Amino acid sequence: MQTPPVYSFHGGIHPPENKTQSLQLPLGHPSLPRELILPLGQHIGQASRPLVEVGTKVKKGEAVAMNNGFLSSFLHAPTSGTISAIETRPIAHPSGLSDLCIILTPDGADEWIELEPLANWKDISKTDVLAFLSEKGIIGMGGAGFPTQVKLQGAHKHTLSHFIINAAECEPYITADDMLIREKTLELVLGIEILQHIVEADNVVIGIEDNKPTAIAALQQLLRERQSSIQVAVVPTKYPSGGEKQLIKLLTDKEVPSGQYPADIGILCQNVGTCIAVYEAIQQGRPLISRFTTLTGDALKAPQNVEVLLGTPIDHLLAYADLQENKLSRLVMGGPMMGFTLDSGNVPVVKTTNCVLAATKKELPAPYPEQACIRCGMCEQACPASLLPQQLLWFSKSQELEKAEHYNLFDCIECGACSYVCPSSIPLVQYYRHTKAEIRDTREAAVKSDIAKQRFEARKARHEAEAAEKEAKRLARQGAAKPAAKKPAKPAPEKADTAAPAPAVDEAAKKAKVDLAIAKAKLKKLEKALLEAQEKEHTEEISALQTQVDEAKKDIVELEKLVASAPAAAPVAKTAAPALSDEAKKAKVDVALASTKLKKAEKQLAEDPDNQELKDKVAGFTADLKAAQETFDKLGGDVKTAPATAKPVLSDEAKKAKVDVALASTKLKKAQKQLAEDPDNAEIKAKVAGFEKDLKEAEARFAKLDSAPTVQAAPAAKPAMSDEYKKAKVDVALASTKLKKLQKQLAEDEQNSELQGKVVEFEKALKDAEARLAALEAPTAASTPSDSSTVVTPAVDEEALRKLKIDSAIAKAAVKKAEKALAKAIELGSEDKDSLEQQVNKAKARAEELEQALQNGGQATTKPAESSDNGADDAEFKERLKKQKVAAALAKAQVNKLKRQLDADPSSECLQQALAVAEQKQQEEEAKLEQLTNTQENR
Amino acid sequence: MMTVLLAIGILVALALVFGAILGYANVRFHVEGDPIVDQIDAILPQTQCGQCGHPGCRPYAEAISNGEAINRCPPGGQATVQALADLLDVEAIPLDGGAEEPVQRVAVIREDECIGCTKCIQACPIDAILGAAKQMHTVISDECTGCDLCVEPCPVNCIDMVEVGVTSRTWSWEKPQGVGVQSAQIIATDRQTEAAQ
Incomplete structure (x- = not known):
């Protein structure tokens, strides 16, 4: 077995070790406490999810909580017993805050569940081994509590040059790992072998500080015995050689780049405790339910290492180690360098608790008051991460988070070396911790505000889309309602038989045109939205809008085809004059409607000039109006050509x-x-x-x-004349009614000059009508006794009479026009008032002249017209009566139908207007019918 | 005299050249939209709460770029005012309506009292309330920005704004008090006596 080379890392300190105290006594085994407190968040990542309920009986090693997501872990019952509560309890945390814990009341039997070791770990896939480790609740025992299976998975993706077992245990006072190696040497080596099987590193090195000779000796002996390839690297005692990055530097001379993990440079570190836990989990099936912890400090009479069940309250352990309450000044979990003060001893031991330090005042005096930085640079000398602690201090103090980050604040391992050496006793680490937390908070807030913005914008977009859809629907409905409203307005006695195919075609064409206009407006809107989206780079919206635009374009092309095909069909209709004139009327109504709408929209726009929607509307209406006007013009031309x-x-x-x-x-x-x-x-x-x-x-x-039709009809047959006569009568009746009404109004409002003017006008109209009636009556009376033999003579006069009548009408119109111009001129105070007045007089004179001539001519010509056969007349009259009856019935049905529609939709102005028209029509038809019946009776 | 004219001529020529360059650059590197509004919008907390008197954060950002005061954002607190002041190079003024630091809150619906009217859903600017007509509603607390806008429309007052407490996972170390706070213990002999006790 060769000794691996050992390098060094920058900085580091040599604080008093104080490791001997806790090694005087052998490993202790405290008794079962009254209750075990198992916090659900003992590891980095998501808190575990409880698998038990209050009152559940569990056996030792049974899972009580499972992992909640990827970065999470299982939790097991450290002994058999009953779950007495799942509640918030104070936990071992620097904040002293409470968190959710499962409280287990032991039954004292300490009864294991059936253990299922993973005997075939060499044969099954590594992923399955990792999953098994996860189920056994194995996490890094070094301090951070990173779930082991996650770390191994990360390392598994890289080819590892080094697998380092961290046995340095550099922090003063702590000897738990030392004791663990001494007690479970074989388990450690076996555990390392299992892990090596999983990660397959080139070199396996145990890094251990030279202040643990007994452990080193035991390890080396065992490894020699087993002829293992595992190397033991003894590193000099220096704080913090146990830091992951520092140990890597010590053993491999490689530095982990800032912001990366050791696995990224082909190195994996595991703590000795973790290795032993892995061994126990796989070979014995034991989950992680206990750990070695150092109980030390001058306030304890019997400082020692203990193998303690997770969840054991600190108080229980302190009692076991004979705590002298009066000596205790600070209770620290962890070592004196990186540990944190506990407010009370009722917090439990967790998976990462490696030491409980019950210090006296002398041991750990209160921190000295902070003084100003003297820029001695000692912190920089001590920093094991080669940072610039002084700079970081300034940035932390002045909240310059970006600069602090730029100076690699996040590479700080919070070892406390800088604070330890600081002559001004500045709590540097606390500054860094605070700043780190602040940066994290800012990042989280930025993420959250980004999400909020996204959601807000998504909502806005959705609302706008909804509004646009509604608008489109409304337009479509209006487009549909137009023909619907006009159908009922169609004159009832329309020659349906001849005209039937033509209106259908025209209807379709018009509808297509309206649809086309709507589609075009929609496309415009969509394109605008698309442009906007492109500007703002909303990629999702863009694609959605693009598809919409494409669809709209397709629609338009289709509609255009339809519209183009419609005129081709139109010539068919040309022969059917009534249909065309009907069509023309419809078109005219369309024009009127469109222009009304346009006016309305423009008015609205005038009130609210910034409203983009209104602008669009106006544009749309203008387009509508143009289309309608076009149709009308075309049709008008057609009508002219019609016979x-x-x-x-x-x-x-x-x-x-x-x-x-x-x-x-x-x-x-x-x-x-x-x-x-x-x-x-x-x-x-x-x-x-x-x-x-x-x-x-x-x-x-x-x-x-x-006047026109009467003239044409007059020579044809007498009934036409009588029709004219009736009409004149109706006119007289109408005019007199109107006059009466106006007079009544005038009585109410005598000052109204307009009304007065109107009354005068109507009086004139009445007189006109009466004159007309008289004129008609005269020939009728004259013609009755006349002979049928004189039919030939009036043929010449007939033409002249018609001309006269047309001239008269034109003259009347001219008079009116002139009057209107005059009124306007007077209103505007124009100078050419006089000339206009002259013109009016002239026109009036001409009109009167013509009227006179007409009357004379009428008297002359109509004489023979009255001479038609009474029998034929009767038959025609009957037919007309029948037709009139049908017309009246139709009109009535129309009114009823409209009323029903109006009931369903009372706000529709369109319907209201249509109803008014229909009612008027009904009244007219009925009046006519009545007249006809009267005439029939008179005969 | 010639020299003076020459100098003037050169300067004019230079001015023309640089003017042309600037003019070209203005066209060539023209930025669509208003980047300052985007920058301001990025600083604002995006609660969309309307406490500034504008319907959302972006409208306020636009108003700020048009010269409105930068201290109208209570959810952002003094930090936002400071950030805006730094960005716009104006003086940081105290927050409008007192400088109390914003407390993170979330809306919580008392679910047995909810009648399912959907009014709060319509009020929520970020769609953080889940529910349907005549169905109980609930707040997605992770998404809630604590803007208060749902509280007012609730006809049965079943929405509470609950402070988000500090948990062990969100807790952070507090900033040390700094130099000179505990100066009473600065004398070394005092400390030694204390340590001896």
Whole structure:
């Protein structure tokens, strides 16, 4: 057996050894205490998980707690007995704090469970051996309490040049390892052999200080006997040669780099106690339930080493070693250099307790007061880790954590050599410990705040995604609701048979267009989000968004195809004029709706200009509006090309116009009411003006439409004329009602000039209507007795009459336009008021002229028209009545349906409007029906 | 005279050259976003508690970069104020509303009293409360930042803010008191008598 070379490490001190006291007596075996306290956290890492409950009876060596995660360990019952409590008790910790402990009350029988040694450890896989060690609760017995299987696993990954058994035991007073080697030499060697089998190192060296001659002799003798390859390296006594890194330096002259483990340079260190525990676990099946501990100090009469059950209270041991209470000044667990003071003796022995020092005041005097650093540099001389303790002190004092870290504070092994040599008695180690803890806290806080930030941002992203989804859904619903709301608004007497395929196609096309607009808006939004995410480097979000964007793009392409295919289908519809006009109306409504929405959104935006969402909305609405306008324009063109001869279409158009008029007037009324409530609101005023304009336009349109078909129809048949007559009557009735209403309003609010103006207007309208009625009545009366033979003559006049009527309507519109311009001019105080007034007068004159001519012409032309056969007339009339009835019923059904929808969703403005329209329509239809019935009765 | 003109000319030329370099650098190395806000945000404790009057830590970071006071973060304590002062090179001012050091707390729901209203879940800025409608809720204490925001919305007041006590695993050595605290024992002879006792 050759003696391995021994090197040296920097620094170190030679404090009084005081090792002889505890070696005077042989190994002691204290009696069973009243209770055993087993803390769940005896090791580095997660605290163990209890396997027992209060009241459970356990046998010696039975597991009472299991590992809780990777870096954790098992815990076993040191003797047989009952679990009396699982509670917090003071533990052996510098803080003096309490922790969760299993309390075992021994039954005195000390009855072992059946032990199952791992006899075939040489044959089974090393992982299984490690797992077995873990189940036996083996941890490093040197002081840190690092779970052995974890350390071995780490070492197993490297090729080891050295396997070092740490038997240095450099700390003063402590002789537990010395006694352990003396008592269990064979077990130690066998344990080393087992570990060597696991780690397969090139060299196995036992590092032992030269102050343990008996142990060295025993070891060397045994190794000679066994002809073992294990070497014994006797190192000179110097504190802290027992430190892992220092011992490695001593035996191999290698330094463990900062921040690395010995395994990284191919070296594994194990304490002698651990080796023996491994042997006992594998060869005898005994878990780690007891250990050797030194009881020493001048306050003890019988200082000695004892083999003590884990969980034995310190008090019990002190009593066993004859403690002289009056002499005791400080009770220290561990050695005088690295140990910590215990507040009381009721704490238990744990797996890492190698010494209990009951010191007198003389032995361990109170630390001297700290004085200023004199920069002597002795600490640097003493530091075994080759650090700069002085620098570290400054940084610790001034809380310069980063600098302290930069000066390798974490390589400090807290051996206390610097404090020991400090002439100013500065508690350097305590400073370092505090700073280390602070750095750790800061790191943990940073990690925690990072996690909190991540979670916060994840939550924010989720909320935004939810909101976006809701918005998209809402838009989609609106897109779906538009056609749904319009379907009911369709004029009931629509020629469904001819138009059926066309609206379906158009509907689809329009829907596709709306979908396309929505999809485009969505894509824009998504792309923006993606850009943002890319800027902020949220990788997860980016990929998610990218997929979304791709999907949206795909959708758009599909939709575009659909839209493109729709116009191809449209020409089919071109032949079916009613469908087209219907379509046009729908488009117009779309335009109106979109523009309304846009206005609303813009208003909101004006109130809240920074709202990005609103901006997006506005953009979306604008897109909608454009699309709708396009559709409308296209359709409008189509309508123009459509054959104008189809009368029902035009009458349909007229009805629609009427509905528009009604709608506009309703809106106007509403706005006026609002204005009455809030007269200063400029917005409402503007709205009122807008509505008035709308109303006028609608009325003009209606008038035009109203006159056009009649003209065309007049020569065809008399019923058309009677229809016209009825219409005129209805107009008169309506106008008079409106007038009455206005007058009532005016009575309430006499100052309202606007109302007055309106009353005048309506009076005029009424007069107009009455005149029209009179004009119609006259020819009707005249034509009744007339002969059918005169049919040929009016053919020429017919054309002229139609022209006249159209001219008249145009003139009327011109008058209105001029009036409006005039009103505006007056409002603005413009100078060309007079010229405008002149224009108005001129237009009025022309209109009147034309009206006159029309009346004359009408009288002349319509005469023969009345001469059609009564029998044919009757049949047609009946059919019309039937149709009207159907129309009325349909309108009623519509209203009911809308009401039901509105009930389900009372907040929908869209539905409310639709309902109003439908109700208006129903009333109209019913009025018409009534009239028709009346006429029938009259006949 | 010529020399003076030459000097001026050279200086102007130099100014132009360096101006061009700087201008190019400004474009070439342009940093998107506001890095100072990120740095401030990194210092803030991310409790998202809103005690500064901003909805979250980042908005406060933005406000600080726009000149708001740096002492509005009670969860961060004086340490955060100090760190912000160092970062922004301004004077560290005492914490707004007293310099009491922040105590780490976590929300704890008294679970038998919880009615499962989910209000606290909606209030929690970091999704640290687990539960569903009409199901008992609980706080994931490891994630809780102790921001207090869940306490207010609880209709049955079943949320307590509990101080996170020091355990043997979180305990740390306290800082030594420093020089001059125990100066009464500084005379060597006093110490010897004491030791002899």
